[in-house]
Amino acid sequence: MENKQVILREYISGFPKESDMYINKSSTLVKQEVSNGGVLVKNLYLSCDPYMRKRMQKIDGPSIFTSFTPASSPIVGFGVGKVINSKHPNFAKGDLVWGMTGWEEYSLITDPESLFKIQHTDVPLSYYTGIHGMPGMTAYAGFYKICAPNKGEKVYVSAASGAVGQLVGQFAKLTGCYVVGSAGSKQKVDMLKNKFGFDEAFNYKEEPDLDAALKSTNPMNGIDIYFENVGGKTLDAVLLNMRKHGRIAFCGMISQYNLD
Numbered sequence: 001m002e003n004k005q006v007i008l009r010e011y012i013s014g015f016p017k018e019s020d021m022y023i024n025k026s027s028t029l030v031k032q033e034v035s036n037g038g039v040l041v042k043n044l045y046l047s048c049d050p051y052m053r054k055r056m057q058k059i060d061g062p063s064i065f066t067s068f069t070p071a072s073s074p075i076v077g078f079g080v081g082k083v084i085n086s087k088h089p090n091f092a093k094g095d096l097v098w099g100m101t102g103w104e105e106y107s108l109i110t111d112p113e114s115l116f117k118i119q120h121t122d123v124p125l126s127y128y129t130g131i132h133g134m135p136g137m138t139a140y141a142g143f144y145k146i147c148a149p150n151k152g153e154k155v156y157v158s159a160a161s162g163a164v165g166q167l168v169g170q171f172a173k174l175t176g177c178y179v180v181g182s183a184g185s186k187q188k189v190d191m192l193k194n195k196f197g198f199d200e201a202f203n204y205k206e207e208p209d210l211d212a213a214l215k216s217t218n219p220m221n222g223i224d225i226y227f228e229n230v231g232g233k234t235l236d237a238v239l240l241n242m243r244k245h246g247r248i249a250f251c252g253m254i255s256q257y258n259l260d
Contacts, residue, residue, distance in 0.1 A: 002027055005074040006103035011067070012056040015258045020056070021075070034085045038110045041081035043101055047129035049163070050229075052077055053257045074102040080118070080128045081107065088112050096121065098128040130163055139167035142249040147225045151176035154218055156238065158204075159229035161188040164251060166196050168227045173197045177225070180217045182234070210237035222246075231255050 099115035160181025192201035200217040222243035231253025
C-alpha cells in the first residue's frame with residue numbers, strides 16, 4: 001500500500017514557495033508493524049496553520065516550537081483521521097480522532113496521547129480542524145480566559161478572516177461587544193460584516209494610516225480588547241488606541257514570520 005507524504009525540501013527563508021516542498025511516495029510506513037502503544041491512522045483532513053511557517057525555518061535556542069526535519073520526515077500539523085490499526089488501549093480500529101499527525105495519507109503515531117477521540121459525528125469532520133479543534137480552543141481560551149470580556153466593550157481583531165480571528169469576532173458578538181476586524185481583501189471584509197456579524201471591518205492594505213482607520217471604525221473612541229494575530233505596524237497603531245485597563249491577547253504575529 002502506497003503512502004504519499006509532503007516533505008520540506010530545506011529550511012525556508014522569506015515567503016514559502018511550492019518548490020520548498022515535494023511529494024514522496026513510499027510503502028515503508030504501512031508495512032510496519034504497529035508496536036505496543038501505537039496506532040496507524042488514515043488521515044482524512046489536514047489543517048494548514050500560520051504557526052507552521054515558524055517550524056519551516058531552523059530554530060536555534062529556546063522556543064515553544066521545534067523545526068521540521070528537511071528531506072526526511074513529513075510536515076506535521078493538526079488533522080483528522082481514522083484508526084485502521086491500534087495497539088493502544090484507548091483507541092480501537094474504526095475510531096475517528098483528531099490531533100497532531102503527519103502530512104501524509106497514513107501516519108504511524110507511536111505516542112497517541114496527543115490524539116483526541118471524536119465523540120460527536122453530527123457535524124462535519126472538517127470542523128475538528130476548525131471550531132472543534134485547535135483554532136476553536138485558541139479563540140475560546142484567548143478571548144474568554146485572557147481577555148475576560150464584558151458586554152459593551154470594544155473589540156478589535158486583526159487577521160479577522162482567519163481560522164482563529166473569525167471565531168473570536170463571533171464570540172465577541174455573542175458576548176455583546178462592539179467588534180471591528182481587519183483583513184487583506186474586499187471579499188474578506190465583506191465576509192466579516194455580512195457573514196460573521198462584525199460591526200465594522202476594513203482592508204488594511206488600502207489604509208495608509210492604520211491609526212486613523214481604527215479611529216474611524218470605532219465610534220466609541222478606544223479599544224478595550226485587542227486579539228493580536230499580526231504584529232508590526234498594526235500593533236503599533238493599536239497601542240495608540242488602547243483604553244485604560246484594556247487587554248491584549250497575543251496569539252500570533254504573521255507579519256513577522258517571513259522577515260528572516
